[in-house]
Amino acid sequence: MSKKQLIMEKALELFAKQGFEATSVQQITDHCGISKGAFYLSFKSKDELIFSLIDYFMTQLISDIDYKVKNTQNNELLFTYFYTTFQTFSQHSDFAKVLMKEQAQTFHNQELIEKMYMYDRLVDKATLSMVERLYGEEIINTKYDLVYCIKGLMSNYSKLMLFSNVPLDLKLLSESLVEKINLLAEHATIAFISEDFIRSMEQPALKEVTNEQLLEMLTLKIEEMEESIEKESLILLKQHLLDPSLNLAIVKGLIENIRNHPHCKWISYLLLSYFNF
Amino acid sequence: MSKKQLIMEKALELFAKQGFEATSVQQITDHCGISKGAFYLSFKSKDELIFSLIDYFMTQLISDIDYKVKNTQNNELLFTYFYTTFQTFSQHSDFAKVLMKEQAQTFHNQELIEKMYMYDRLVDKATLSMVERLYGEEIINTKYDLVYCIKGLMSNYSKLMLFSNVPLDLKLLSESLVEKINLLAEHATIAFISEDFIRSMEQPALKEVTNEQLLEMLTLKIEEMEESIEKESLILLKQHLLDPSLNLAIVKGLIENIRNHPHCKWISYLLLSYFNF
DNA sequence: TTGACAATTGACCGATTAGTCATTATTATA
DNA sequence: TATAATAATGACTAATCGGTCAATTGTCAA
Numbered sequence: 001m002s003k004k005q006l007i008m009e010k011a012l013e014l015f016a017k018q019g020f021e022a023t024s025v026q027q028i029t030d031h032c033g034i035s036k037g038a039f040y041l042s043f044k045s046k047d048e049l050i051f052s053l054i055d056y057f058m059t060q061l062i063s064d065i066d067y068k069v070k071n072t073q074n075n076e077l078l079f080t081y082f083y084t085t086f087q088t089f090s091q092h093s094d095f096a097k098v099l100m101k102e103q104a105q106t107f108h109n110q111e112l113i114e115k116m117y118m119y120d121r122l123v124d125k126a127t128l129s130m131v132e133r134l135y136g137e138e139i140i141n142t143k144y145d146l147v148y149c150i151k152g153l154m155s156n157y158s159k160l161m162l163f164s165n166v167p168l169d170l171k172l173l174s175e176s177l178v179e180k181i182n183l184l185a186e187h188a189t190i191a192f193i194s195e196d197f198i199r200s201m202e203q204p205a206l207k208e209v210t211n212e213q214l215l216e217m218l219t220l221k222i223e224e225m226e227e228s229i230e231k232e233s234l235i236l237l238k239q240h241l242l243d244p245s246l247n248l249a250i251v252k253g254l255i256e257n258i259r260n261h262p263h264c265k266w267i268s269y270l271l272l273s274y275f276n277f
Numbered sequence: 278m279s280k281k282q283l284i285m286e287k288a289l290e291l292f293a294k295q296g297f298e299a300t301s302v303q304q305i306t307d308h309c310g311i312s313k314g315a316f317y318l319s320f321k322s323k324d325e326l327i328f329s330l331i332d333y334f335m336t337q338l339i340s341d342i343d344y345k346v347k348n349t350q351n352n353e354l355l356f357t358y359f360y361t362t363f364q365t366f367s368q369h370s371d372f373a374k375v376l377m378k379e380q381a382q383t384f385h386n387q388e389l390i391e392k393m394y395m396y397d398r399l400v401d402k403a404t405l406s407m408v409e410r411l412y413g414e415e416i417i418n419t420k421y422d423l424v425y426c427i428k429g430l431m432s433n434y435s436k437l438m439l440f441s442n443v444p445l446d447l448k449l450l451s452e453s454l455v456e457k458i459n460l461l462a463e464h465a466t467i468a469f470i471s472e473d474f475i476r477s478m479e480q481p482a483l484k485e486v487t488n489e490q491l492l493e494m495l496t497l498k499i500e501e502m503e504e505s506i507e508k509e510s511l512i513l514l515k516q517h518l519l520d521p522s523l524n525l526a527i528v529k530g531l532i533e534n535i536r537n538h539p540h541c542k543w544i545s546y547l548l549l550s551y552f553n554f
Numbered sequence: 555t556t557g558a559c560a561a562t563t564g565a566c567c568g569a570t571t572a573g574t575c576a577t578t579a580t581t582a583t584a
Numbered sequence: 585t586a587t588a589a590t591a592a593t594g595a596c597t598a599a600t601c602g603g604t605c606a607a608t609t610g611t612c613a614a
Contacts, residue, residue, distance in 0.1 A: 324570080
């Protein structure tokens with residue numbers, strides 16, 4: 001076994017127990033029986049290690065799911081989907097635990113968050129195409145909800161599987177979920193998640209906007225606006241960004257002034273999030 | 278506002294954004310505009326702060342849910358359950374985010390993990406009693422699965438609500454979940470989670486609260502409260518605990534008086550279960 | 555056996571953390 | 585106004601972190 005693999009295996013055990021942030025490089029190297037320096041011969045940083053782990057397992061998981069979805073008869077498809085996923089989680093329970101623990105944006109590395117988000121979307125995509133193939137036109141309104149139900153049930157039962165130490169009957173579990181999802185697909189009528197909603201979520205998450213960016217946008221906007229309360233408000237807001245002197249309540253009011261102007265919606269949205277309103 | 282409250286509010290904002298571990302005490306005090314020393318005048322450690330936050334919100338949430346479950350007509354119960362929970366999450370979205378982020382055993386403080394586990398079990402308990410009341414004998418085999426489905430769907434849709442920045446139609450969301458759960462309750466036949474399984478997972482949850490504990494809590498609460506109907510009610514309840522003399526109806530009324538005071542939710546929940554209401 | 559090179563080590567570094575405490579500022583009282 | 589009591593401060597400590605690198609050990613052809 002290469003040193004890299006050794007580190008990945010041993011580190012995964014610790015991450016599953018304690019979480020990524022809570023595990024130090026020293027602990028990992030102790031657990032491997034190597035020195036700290038040796039760690040950095042295999043990985044250039046601790047981030048690169050978790051990056052490798054997530055890439056290694058997620059590519060496998062997603063290609064597995066995708067292959068199964070594409071190459072299974074309809075009558076067995078849903079069962080296969082659940083069963084293989086649960087089996088994979090069961091076989092690689094340490095990784096699954098890490099995934100569960102770190103799912104909610106625990107990482108500080110922006111690149112890693114984006115990677116996780118991308119993998120999540122890929123799973124969604126495979127699930128959606130399965131749902132569409134299985135139920136066709138009859139669930140055209142509720143298909144996104146169906147995907148979210150599958151996700152919700154899977155993640156909750158996975159938690160049960162991973163964090164209870166009782167060995168579970170994964171076939172029975174998968175069958176019970178198949179029954180549930182079939183029921184929902186055939187009889188549920190109220191759609192909550194619409195196509196539009198999905199599209200609005202798909203846009204890249206807003207990065208924290210900087211003072212400089214806001215100033216630049218304000219300057220441009222002020223130039224293009226005609227004399228009005230809105231323009232006056234923008235000017236005051238710009239001055240406040242350059243030299244903060246206004247009461248927060250006043251700032252909020254100024255943003256409120258421009259919030260409904262058709263050309264200022266975006267900038268007011270950014271200002272609101274900049275000032276944490 | 279007391280300094281303690283200020284710290285709790287400001288810290289919650291940061292925890293929601295960055296997570297508990299990733300937020301330093303220095304950041305919190307900067308955000309409050311106070312010194313680091315001042316923080317330790319209000320809380321004896323960073324752990325005590327997150328402890329207080331979780332206690333403060335979870336006691337409210339659980340007593341709210343419990344009360345709703347006990348005091349809503351069957352035909353509206355499930356909707357009310359979903360709607361109030363989503364509304365609470367929406368109103369206290371920072372706390373809900375912290376809850377989501379830290380749900381998977383991220384904490385290192387053992388006491389805190391146990392506390393979270395206890396609260397989780399209490400929610401399960403309230404949900405189970407709702408399910409039993411709604412569907413009675415017909416779901417006797419699948420009731421635990423039903424509870425887990427409710428949890429899974431709720432947590433997944435809550436994530437959607439909290440981390441998408443689009444305002445959502447919570448009534449529609451609740452209605453769609455009501456439909457789904459009704460379908461599962463009425464038609465699902467395959468049970469995965471058995472009574473035995475639950476029992477094997479069970480560790481001591483809420484111990485029966487004693488007269489002495491209640492007296493102590495009441496004494497503390499009475500001290501910190503301002504003159505009001507609520508305080509008067511607490512004093513009468515304390516006297517009744519020391520020397521039972523009041524009619525049960527009066528006791529129930531007194532508890533009702535304090536039930537909606539934000540600082541009395543937990544104690545009223547404990548009183549209700551103590552008197553078997 | 556030697557010497558050149560590669561692999562490995564762990565003491566060390568700067569940064570950051572939770573938490574402390576002598577000092578200073580503020581408020582209440584006489 | 586003077587004095588005591590209380591509140592607040594921020595420089596400081598000890599510990600831990602990820603990451604580095606001069607020094608040491610191991611390997612193997614000559």
